Amino acid sequence: MTPQEAPDILSPAFAADPYPVYRRLRDEAPLLWHAPTRSYLLxxxxxxxxxxxxxxxxxxxYAWQLEPVHGRTFVQMSxxxxxxxxxxxxxxxxxxxLQEKLLPVIERNAxxxxxxxxxxxxxxxxxxxxGRFPVHVIVDMMGLDRGDHDTFQRWYRSVVAFLGNLSRDPEVxxxxxxTREEFAAYLLPVIRRRRAALGDDLLSSLCTAEVDGTAMSDEEIRAFCSLLLSAGAETTDKAVAAVMRNLLLHPEQLAAVTADRELIPRAFIETLRHTPPVQMIMRQVAGDVEMSGGVIPDGSTVICLIGSAGRDERRYxxxxxxxVFRTDLTDRTAFSAAADHLSFALGRHFCVGALLAKAEIEVAIGQLLDAMPDVRLEPGFTPRDQGTFTRGPAALPLRFTPVRGRVRG
Known part of the structure; x- marks a missing residue:
């Protein structure tokens, strides 16, 4: 397959359903130069x-992908x-x-x-x-004004759009x-006030954190919180809807998870493999690197197609x-750097918030099933995913018989 013959990951057809395209790439062009993004696809x-x-x-x-909108964070470092x-x-x-400070925040917001x-x-x-749950959790984690939820929601959408702007739309x-300027103007004064009067919240913890004599500056805390607002919310946002959608389309598995809540992490892991919220992660090579299908030249940008890797018949x-019961996906290490799915990356850059995401999904799906024990899709509705860099259900209208009060406290 030549680059001219290859399917385009920026095309409407790809956006509608990337998985047939992924299969073709795996079979015919496991390493492909993609001119519109000036990147190699794996x-x-x-x-x-x-x-x-x-x-x-x-x-x-990340110096050009993340730093303009977030500032410099540990993910850009080595x-x-x-x-x-x-x-x-x-x-x-x-x-x-996580258990004593964050879990109550997660449960309350859900x-x-x-x-x-x-x-x-x-x-x-x-x-x-x-779309609102993880942003509300992050606002509460930082000990910020809950009246600013809508503002944070707008910032979140703006940053996610920036990071997924593969077509380089100048308005996006x-x-x-x-958004970076607005977020800095809002948060930096809060950080300074928090240093003067510490509380029991994320910002206070970051203000006092120290390792080997190194502490975080106000700007470093702001940059990390910006990263958290996008990366921390995006996976959970898309995953909550995707887990529910996947279970609703498989009623026998929905029944099993409803009966045994210990299966919720497995439903999450399988969703991360089957329909991952983050479809792509970028890297850059230092030196020429030989891969399946050819050599990636020194300094090139690489787009790692997570959505394709999770559907690779050579692995699964x-x-x-x-x-949710598949035997070739291990839940024992699924939320660690030794995971055998790839949605949180691996190794030294494994997602630092993986356990937070796990807790959010367990709480969210558990509380939703409690409140909607006979949940079903709106009659006649067919779920449709949207997004290229990140992806999840565009909408998920549900019906259920109301349950009075909170079943599980």
């Missing part, structure tokens, strides 16, 4: 996995600098901090949003719950840069089928 599981673990694949691309900066933020999202529709018997899940780019049996 589509096979083993190649994408290698790109996430091999030091020859760097995060230098070596000792990356290790120390990551260690400053990682403890907030695991262990006792319950409050569900209270808005639990007595109505119907909900459009994307706009009324999934300009809006993302305006019957990969186009959604199956």
């Amino acid at each position: 589509s096979r599981y083993e190649d994408v996995r290698r790109a996430f673990k091999d030091p020859a694949f760097t995060s230098e691309n 070596g000792h600098e990356h290790t120390v900066r990551r260690a400053l933020v990682a403890p907030v999202f695991r262990g006792t901090s 319950g409050e949003l569900i209270d808005g529709f639990r007595d109505t018997g119907r909900v459009e899940l994307v706009s009324q719950f999934a 780019a300009a809006e993302g840069l305006r 049996a019957d990969p186009d089928s959604f199956d």
Whole structure:
């Protein structure tokens, strides 16, 4: 397959359904130069996995992809600098901090949003719950004014659009840069006030974090919070809707998960493989790198097609089928750097918020099933996904018989 013959990942046909295109790329062009994005595409599981673990694949691309809208964060760093900066933020999202501080915030926000529709018997899940839930959680985590939810929602959408702007639309780019300025003007004074009067929140934890004599500056805290607002919300936003959609399209699996809530993490993991919220992650190579199908020249940008890797028949049996019980996907390591799915990347750049995402999905799906035990799609509705860089259901109208009160507290 020549580049001229290859399907275009920016085309309307690809946006409508990327998975047949992914299959063709895996079979015919596992390494392909894509001129519109000036990048090489990797589509096979083993190649994408290698790109996430091999030091020859760097995060230098983040200097132009992420830094303009976020500022410099640990994801752009390498070596000792990356290790120390990551260690400053990682403890907030695991262990006792996650269980004692963040879990109550997650549970409260899920319950409050569900209270808005639990007595109505119907909900459009994307706009009324999934698209708002993780942003509300992040605002509460940072100890910010809940009256600013709509502002944070707008900033979140703007940053996500900037990061997924593969076609380089100048208006999308300009809006993302305006968002960076607005976010800085809002948050930097809050950080300074928090340093003077610490609380029991994420900003206070970041203000006091120290590793090997290194602490975070106000600007570094702001940049990390900007990263958290996009990366931390996007996976959860799309995943809540996608998990529910996948279960609703497989009633026997929905029944199993409803009966055994221990299966919710497996439904999440299988969704991350089958219909991942983040379809692509970029890397840059240091030196010429030989892969399946050819050589990637030194300094080139690489687009790792996660959505394709998760459907690779060389790695997964019957990969186009959604199956929470599949035996070739391990849940024991699924939320660690040793995961055998690729949606959180791997190795040194494995998503620092993976356990937070797991907790959010467990709480959200659990509370939704409690409130909607006989949940079903709106009659006649066929779910449709949207998005290229990130992807999830465009809408998910549901019906259910109202349950009075909160079943599980």
